[in-house]
Amino acid sequence: MTAKAPDAQPQPEPQRTAPLSVGIGLLGAIQNAIVPIAFVAFSSSGRGYGILAALGVGLAIIVIGGFFSYLRWRRLTYTIGAQDIRVESGVLSRAARSVPYERIQDVSLEQKLLPRLFGLVAVKFETGAGGGDDLSLAYLTEDAGEELRQLIRERRDAQAGADSGTESDAPSLSEEPAAEALFTMGPDRLFTFGLFEFSLAVFAVLAGLAQYADGFIEIGDAIDLAGAWFSDRGEEVAALGATLQILSALAGLFIVFIVGSATGMIRVFTREWGFLLERTARGFRRRRGLFTRTDVVMPIHRVQGVTIGTRALRYRFGWHNLRFVSLAQDAGSSSHVVAPFAKMEEIRPIIAAAGFDLPSDNAEWHRASKRYRTDSAIVDSLVFIITAIVTGTATLLYAPEWFLFVVSIPLVLALIAAGANLLAWRFQRHALDASQIVSTKGVLSPRSQIATRLKLHSAEIAQGPIARLRGYGTVHLGLAGGEFAIPGVPLDRAREVRREVLKTIAATDFSDIETS
Template identity: 35%
Template sequence: MSDTLDAPAQLALPAEQTATERRLHPLTLLLNLSRQVPQMIIGLVALRLSGPEELRPWVALMALLAILGMFGFEFYRWWRFSYRLEPDELRIASGVFSRNVRSIPYERIQDVNLEQGVFARVLGLAKVRLETGSSGSGDEGALDSVDLAEAERLRDVIRLRKAQNTAEPDQPGAGPAEVAADRIDAPLLFAMDPRRILIAGVFNFSLVFFALVGALLNNIDFLIPGDFWDPRRLLDFLGLDDLFAALDMAARIASVIAALFGVLVIGLIGGIIRTFLREYGFRLERTETGFRRRRGLLTLTDVVMPLHRIQAAVIATGPIRRRFGWYELKVQSLASDSDKESDHSIAPFATEAELRHVLAETRIGWNTDYPAMRRVDPAMWWVPLVFALPVPIIGLGIAATLASPWIALAYAALPLVPLASWLHWRAHRYALVDDQLYVRHGFWNQTLILLPVRRVQSVDIRQSFVSRYIGLAEIAIGVAGRSGAVTIQAIPLGEATKLRSMLLGNQPGAWS
């Protein structure tokens, strides 16, 4: 179909032409039924194969009645749902048995985003997502689904009226031309071609294939014999029992290694497929008010991120990805992403030069790196071991004594625990440079948080019983739009107090 989220939208209509009651597109019924029918079919198949004998002949009739009932309910719900653009607010009425009328003032709407799934793209529909920041959910005022042209028109009208209602009395509000400029002829900041997406997929190892198979087996477990997962039963089912019995120990070990290699290959393929589905056609454009991001192969999303909503930036990488010079740039916004996350990925797989080019548009600096940042106290890695490591040591000893001596081989893996804790401590650093806080976490999944001091909402100093005894503290920094606090662990209490004063603006000067 030629209509996509890239198509130009119709001009915003005057107020007298928009304050009318409107309903979702009638094909919304088809989309809602397509989500429910598969679950109903699985239930009817289970009833047909494993249900009581007296009910099995009636499965076809029950299926027909279920479909008619679902269609009737969805039709009535669609008929009861309506929306209207008032001069000062968007009004949404819904409810089957009880009526709910929601009024959303335009000045409270933070973002208006469009989303198209695979079936919606075929049918020329789109979902309109309104972000108000009232509850942290991405569906405070979702319209699912409307005609694509109507979705574009709604986005233009809401943005226009929001700009007009929030304009200063002595300043004119934005007009249709300014609103449309946010998505027409916007300069391109970053894009990913298929080759870049393929390379990114190799680094995004994923076992989602096994998760999908597990979910499928969980839904059809009534068709699987009880002893299906017994190793001997599996070998017999695959016709490999005699072959496996004839193999010596070396060949069996080789077969296990081959199976692990197969898992690795499937993980690589799964990562590539998952990355292509999410990042295909990725484009980041610079609009007059912020960023516009479009991506997705099956589900196409079109998200606008105003610059004044961006609170912080996050640079993510890893030891292997960093070795090859690849990074991911996210921004933390007051509005949630289409995946209901506060982090918007604006450069999923970029070089350092590309990342700095995009980051410069956010007015957030990247002026320091790992070697120049301050380390936290070594107690961060050894104190948890003192309390946690004796538990598995004693548990393995008891299990080896009571069950099997072979369990004692697990002691060989225990040195990995302090090694992982030490690497985690070594990677955790922080710095305060030019009124901006830098906090680094993680050895394998490395994240560098870039937080302007002006965006700090609160600073808490936390101490446990042990940390009080050794004179250390943890700082928790609250940031608007972030699900959790930015934390700096295991720093001396005096330094924590000084850092808190500097972050809250009570003490001038640079961190030394």
């Protein structure tokens, strides 16, 4: 008889998600049954068995959907191993995927409306390997989801410490200090934010609904009735004259403003409700959402750079947004929104907590080459100049009397394009100090990028044919999870930036950055 090795470790047992996940699938089946029930009921109108047939179809869809929801739950298991987490799924064909803890960059929790009502969360694991969630568990209870997230992080940190030969200094869940709130948005801030999120997307939806409703309501008949009403009262309408037209135009603009503002307001409140950014021992934790609640944690050492942006109107009132460029994904983007609507004095402590600084008052700014400014103006206006030549030639042959009018339009556009480039050049600049590099651009809506030199991976100078001839180039800086390019830099300055960045890269131990 062979004795069992005394140090053999028991194999971890596969676990299932919360049984209430079946209920979520059943509610989804009920939702999917609504349209078929309505279709059968309307198509068999006037017949006694119409309602019974519609109910029968709906019941069949619900039963089949609920059955497959149970099978999916029954066949979905996850195993928390010593080195990785493994998820097995599939009813007819099985699929098994595993991700080592060291590859997991982020573990986020998401709660859509129905799961949130049942106290369930979807746990999403991201590795940054090309765009989306590598693994997802739907659904666990809120406590189980938070416990799994903390367990994955602890094992990832422990594994990273073992690989580097040091012990991980990340605190355990019981030792973790209280979080520090860095930025929050209450109802008042959301209302102000919504005023700047004017949107007319709802009109496209209403137009689609009008086309759909035309099959049930004879809109043409309604228009004919309205036309008959106005024709019967033609003298009264004519008496109002211009006053009626002005009032109609004002009413139309008022409706557009109200609908556009309401649309933006609804979008802001549903997406940003309860927005809270905290500084925890494990990084930045962001929670937001009214119907779909998301809970994302961004480790500090994963923040590669910051982007401060704004829009034309909100910039005039001092409002900006702040994003972290990260290796992890946030709704399909490589940048995490950490302050969607904030003043600069609110942004400053956030980026300081991430290890960045706003440019100082005595920063040494450098603009793009004047030759780049001239070339950009010529290139952007060249399309309109060619258009003026082509259309002007054709007009001289077939309609000479329209020549000045036809030629003047593209020429004016060419002047506008050239002027815009000349103006934009004044606001396009960069600065390099001992620890970071900053680039700003934009006239009506400025945008700034900040990256620490320690986290840049490469530096190169790209030159096209015109740039080589004119003596400038584009400096491309390797930033994991994002792009950092400074166009039109004079060649001597570009070489200086590259030399200083490469000097920092050569003196950097990147293993210390990853485990810090």
